[in-house]
Amino acid sequence: MALKIARRGVIPPFFVMEVMRAAFERERAGGDVLHLEVGQPSTPAPAGVIAAAKRALDRDRLGYTDALGIPLLREAISRHYGERYDLDIPARRIVVTAGSSAGFVLGFLAGFEAGDRVAMANPSYPAYRNTLSALGVQPVELDAGPHSRFQPTPAMLEDWYAEHPGATLDGLIVASPSNPAGTMLGRAELAALAEFARERALRLVSDEIYHGIAYDEPGVTALAVTDDAIVVNSFSKYFSMTGWRLGWMVVPEDLVRPIECLAQNLYISAPSLSQLAAVEAFDCRAELDRHVARYAANRALLLDQLPRAGFSRLAPADGAFYLYAEISDRTDDSEAFCRRMLAETGVAVTPGIDFDPARGHRFVRFSFAGSSADIAEAARRLQAWW
Numbered sequence: 001m002a003l004k005i006a007r008r009g010v011i012p013p014f015f016v017m018e019v020m021r022a023a024f025e026r027e028r029a030g031g032d033v034l035h036l037e038v039g040q041p042s043t044p045a046p047a048g049v050i051a052a053a054k055r056a057l058d059r060d061r062l063g064y065t066d067a068l069g070i071p072l073l074r075e076a077i078s079r080h081y082g083e084r085y086d087l088d089i090p091a092r093r094i095v096v097t098a099g100s101s102a103g104f105v106l107g108f109l110a111g112f113e114a115g116d117r118v119a120m121a122n123p124s125y126p127a128y129r130n131t132l133s134a135l136g137v138q139p140v141e142l143d144a145g146p147h148s149r150f151q152p153t154p155a156m157l158e159d160w161y162a163e164h165p166g167a168t169l170d171g172l173i174v175a176s177p178s179n180p181a182g183t184m185l186g187r188a189e190l191a192a193l194a195e196f197a198r199e200r201a202l203r204l205v206s207d208e209i210y211h212g213i214a215y216d217e218p219g220v221t222a223l224a225v226t227d228d229a230i231v232v233n234s235f236s237k238y239f240s241m242t243g244w245r246l247g248w249m250v251v252p253e254d255l256v257r258p259i260e261c262l263a264q265n266l267y268i269s270a271p272s273l274s275q276l277a278a279v280e281a282f283d284c285r286a287e288l289d290r291h292v293a294r295y296a297a298n299r300a301l302l303l304d305q306l307p308r309a310g311f312s313r314l315a316p317a318d319g320a321f322y323l324y325a326e327i328s329d330r331t332d333d334s335e336a337f338c339r340r341m342l343a344e345t346g347v348a349v350t351p352g353i354d355f356d357p358a359r360g361h362r363f364v365r366f367s368f369a370g371s372s373a374d375i376a377e378a379a380r381r382l383q384a385w386w
Contacts, residue, residue: 069096
């Protein structure tokens with residue numbers, strides 16, 4: 001008799017990882033690949049972080065830390081909110097996590113019960129809905145698009161309530177800059193969503209992991225408009241520390257202890273080496289801002305060159321390092337399209353079905369986090385392919 005497999009694990013794969021696997025297989029077979037599928041910087045951690053890690057390896061025993069994170073890092077994050085956003089966020093509200101992924105798990109577990117409903121825009125980062133589903137929480141997907149700059153709006157939420165009389169929502173996830181579209185919420189838009197959440201007693205979760213990577217206006221944190229949100233951030237994107245698996249949360253006072261207990265039991269603590277090194281990350285802004293300048297140059301190149309390769313319908317990328325392109329004039333199967341692109345050009349991109357199961361077969365996502373030489377070569381190959 002076959003043993004049971006829990007339904008919690010029966011969730012869709014993260015398709016970008018499937019694309020990465022195919023790209024690595026091509027490389028192992030001797031083919032070249034230009035990686036525009038992966039959402040991670042091509043640069044290492046800042047020099048100051050690496051030096052701090054080396055010192056810690058020599059001097060520190062690297063044991064467990066407090067489940068909420070080492071005080072030195074929590075205080076550094078607190079100062080960061082004062083310097084970047086002019087906000088007084090006490091260190092006691094800051095939770096250091098094993099990447100933002102662990103932050104979402106902790107936030108969802110502390111903020112929602114099994115059977116709750118949590119709304120988010122479609123398209124959005126697939127781990128939101130997949131993690132919620134694994135935890136027994138029902139994702140409610142709001143169809144966003146160019147009309148709303150791929151962001152949720154209070155009107156969408158009102159429409160959902162009107163279409164589901166008697167039903168309730170328990171939470172709302174926002175992301176600014178967003179993945180995959182790169183669009184951002186201004187202060188007024190974020191405040192309107194926060195006010196809607198307050199009036200309807202929704203737990204607001206704000207994904208801010210791409211803060212620091214913006215091209216016109218800086219990102220607005222949800223903490224500027226409400227004290228009730230769960231804010232998730234990361235050292236992976238702006239700080240270029242993806243493999244160090246380190247993130248943080250800012251949470252309301254009443255969630256600190258529940259999240260601490262969950263973290264103690266689920267993770268014990270974030271990696272101590274990463275925490276000790278990350279204290280130095282906030283003093284490396286000149287180096288990190290040079291990365292953002294490169295992303296901006298890559299973005300400008302693709303905005304100019306992709307339409308010449310047949311990708312003319314692009315979401316406005318206010319921040320992050322992605323372009324989300326509609327390809328319905330070329331295919332209605334983005335997964336097959338990406339496989340063919342990889343096989344015929346060596347350019348790896350992500351199918352939209354990762355981000356929007358209903359409409360993503362008509363979209364692909366380009367990441368421009370790589371080197372400028374790779375981005376330029378990818379554009380050249382795609383123009384020749386077109």
